[in-house]
Amino acid sequence: MMRVLGRIAxxxxxxxxxxxxxxxxxxxxLKPSDAADVSGVQVAxxxxxxxARAAEHLSLAIQIPTVRxxxxxxxxxxxxxxxxxxLRTAYPVAHGAMSRVELASxxxxxxxxxxxxxxxxxxxxxxxxVVPVTPGTEGDWKHPPFGGAVADGxxxxxxxxxxxxxxIGILEAVETLARQGFRPKxxxxxxxxxxxxxxxxxARAAADYLKARGVTAEFVxxxxxxxxxxxxxxxxxxxxxxTAEKGYGTLKVTAPAPGGHSSAPPADxxxxxxxxxxxxxxxxxxxxxxxxxxxxxxIRTVAPQASFPVRMAVANEWLFGxxxxxxxxxxxxxxxxxxxxxxxxxxxxxPKENVLPQDATAxxxxxxxxxxxxxxxxxRARSAVGDLPVRLEWASPPNxxxxxxxxxxxxxxxxxATAGAVAEAPVxxxxxxxxxxxxxxxxxxxxxxxxxPVEFSMADVQMIHGTNEHLTLSNLEKMIQFYARLIVTSAx
Numbered sequence: 001m002m003r004v005l006g007r008i009a010x011x012x013x014x015x016x017x018x019x020x021x022x023x024x025x026x027x028x029x030l031k032p033s034d035a036a037d038v039s040g041v042q043v044a045x046x047x048x049x050x051x052a053r054a055a056e057h058l059s060l061a062i063q064i065p066t067v068r069x070x071x072x073x074x075x076x077x078x079x080x081x082x083x084x085x086x087l088r089t090a091y092p093v094a095h096g097a098m099s100r101v102e103l104a105s106x107x108x109x110x111x112x113x114x115x116x117x118x119x120x121x122x123x124x125x126x127x128x129x130v131v132p133v134t135p136g137t138e139g140d141w142k143h144p145p146f147g148g149a150v151a152d153g154x155x156x157x158x159x160x161x162x163x164x165x166x167x168i169g170i171l172e173a174v175e176t177l178a179r180q181g182f183r184p185k186x187x188x189x190x191x192x193x194x195x196x197x198x199x200x201x202x203a204r205a206a207a208d209y210l211k212a213r214g215v216t217a218e219f220v221x222x223x224x225x226x227x228x229x230x231x232x233x234x235x236x237x238x239x240x241x242x243t244a245e246k247g248y249g250t251l252k253v254t255a256p257a258p259g260g261h262s263s264a265p266p267a268d269x270x271x272x273x274x275x276x277x278x279x280x281x282x283x284x285x286x287x288x289x290x291x292x293x294x295x296x297x298x299i300r301t302v303a304p305q306a307s308f309p310v311r312m313a314v315a316n317e318w319l320f321g322x323x324x325x326x327x328x329x330x331x332x333x334x335x336x337x338x339x340x341x342x343x344x345x346x347x348x349x350x351p352k353e354n355v356l357p358q359d360a361t362a363x364x365x366x367x368x369x370x371x372x373x374x375x376x377x378x379x380r381a382r383s384a385v386g387d388l389p390v391r392l393e394w395a396s397p398p399n400x401x402x403x404x405x406x407x408x409x410x411x412x413x414x415x416x417a418t419a420g421a422v423a424e425a426p427v428x429x430x431x432x433x434x435x436x437x438x439x440x441x442x443x444x445x446x447x448x449x450x451x452x453p454v455e456f457s458m459a460d461v462q463m464i465h466g467t468n469e470h471l472t473l474s475n476l477e478k479m480i481q482f483y484a485r486l487i488v489t490s491a492x
Contacts, residue, residue, distance in 0.1 A: 026316050027308070033301045034408050040413070041417035043489050054169075058148070062146060062159055065146045070198050077106070087171065091175045093178040097183075104202055105195040108191075113187055121215060123190075123217045124190050125222035127223075128192050128193065129194055129195055130197065154473060165471045167192055174487070176480070191206045203438075229456065237425035238426055241449050241451040243294045243404055245439055247369075250366070252362075254360070254393075255278065256359050256391070261354065271358070272356075287369070294370070295328070299324070302426065333433075339369055340366060347361070364381075370403075372401065373401075402439045409446065419482065453481075
């Protein structure tokens with residue numbers, strides 16, 4: 001018996017040693033992914049930039065409150081007229097070099113015609129509209145939210161980052177290049193949406209306009225991700241480019257009920273109780289976390305520069321896959337990269353505290369990951385509520401997740417190489433968990449990417465749509481450099 005046990009122990013030890021050897025060997029052999037390979041791309045040299053002039057222009061743009069409200073329509077057309085007039089005045093050479101059309105929702109589409117019409121164009125995007133400032137919080141700002149103050153090494157105000165920074169950065173780049181006599185070989189198209197913040201019609205109109213003219217761009221580049229100064233994988237800088245974005249849909253859950261007086265409630269609690277059970281059931285049946293898609297691609301790309309444990313886990317996904325998922329999902333932002341999210345956000349019941357509602361309604365917001373669809377979301381919700389007497393419907397037609405763009409294409413190499421050169425940082429693909437106008441241009445482009453050439457810490461991201469939004473002058477300069485060098489590199 002002792003001999004048998006000894007042989008078993010030796011066998012287990014030998015198997016463990018083999019496993020260790022295999023794991024270590026695979027870890028040491030881990031190589032950067034194709035996404036990190038931008039060899040062969042000669043990025044254009046930096047250009048001379050007047051940062052003070054650019055800061056003044058961004059300041060003036062912020063002072064024009066092109067606000068879009070989700071819950072109401074307002075006659076703010078005059079603000080867009082002011083902004084368009086300002087852009088013509090601030091960038092006369094750029095406007096002389098490009099043609100311009102205005103589309104739905106005051107969307108602007110510029111075309112800088114290339115000398116070789118056989119080359120597919122590139123499309124750069126930004127949006128003109130901004131979100132409102134929460135009433136009552138104006139006093140919490142260091143500088144007035146629509147004052148456009150240039151102070152403390154930054155430009156302050158609503159839209160400084162999202163997205164007038166990009167709007168001004170692109171036009172500054174074009175103005176600078178045009179003043180220097182640059183003319184692109186490849187046509188450059190600029191699309192500046194007028195209603196991105198309310199998921200409006202502007203970008204759709206731009207897509208229709210380009211499609212009608214037979215345009216298929218090499219790539220589209222919009223806002224979305226940025227340069228993280230303290231990325232959690234390596235602790236250092238990482239330029240993160242979105243290769244896809246989640247879909248968007250809000251599920252409306254309604255529980256019809258007889259209503260009546262609250263002094264005689266039904267045994268089941270009425271519509272509100274039924275609704276609560278339905279929302280709890282839906283929220284309690286989350287989509288599984290999976291190590292796949294652009295979120296996983298980011299980790300795989302960065303892993304060769306990460307610590308040994310991270311490299312070991314990525315090199316041996318077959319063994320450590322569950323650990324990778326658990327670590328990536330340790331924060332809500334990390335978890336959002338790996339599955340479709342479910343977020344109950346709004347409730348409506350009785351108009352009075354002592355009245356049972358005749359219907360109770362909840363709204364549940366979904367951000368749909370690539371690989372899922374609005375149909376799979378609806379099916380999962382129906383399965384979760386089972387035979388509860390509720391009605392499920394989309395509050396408005398949902399947007400499906402975007403296709404995942406290539407990390408091997410010419411467009412990716414142009415953007416990744418330029419981003420890496422400007423940021424002086426490695427570059428990785430990832431998933432945009434919010435939404436951008438760029439998804440509507442998928443039909444007129446080979447690939448669609450999402451990146452702002454600005455450096456943020458993880459904490460800085462909180463200011464976007466929040467209090468004290470500001471863009472540092474250093475980041476403004478990086479924006480202009482990136483767009484100028486990208487235009488020359490890819491269209492020169």
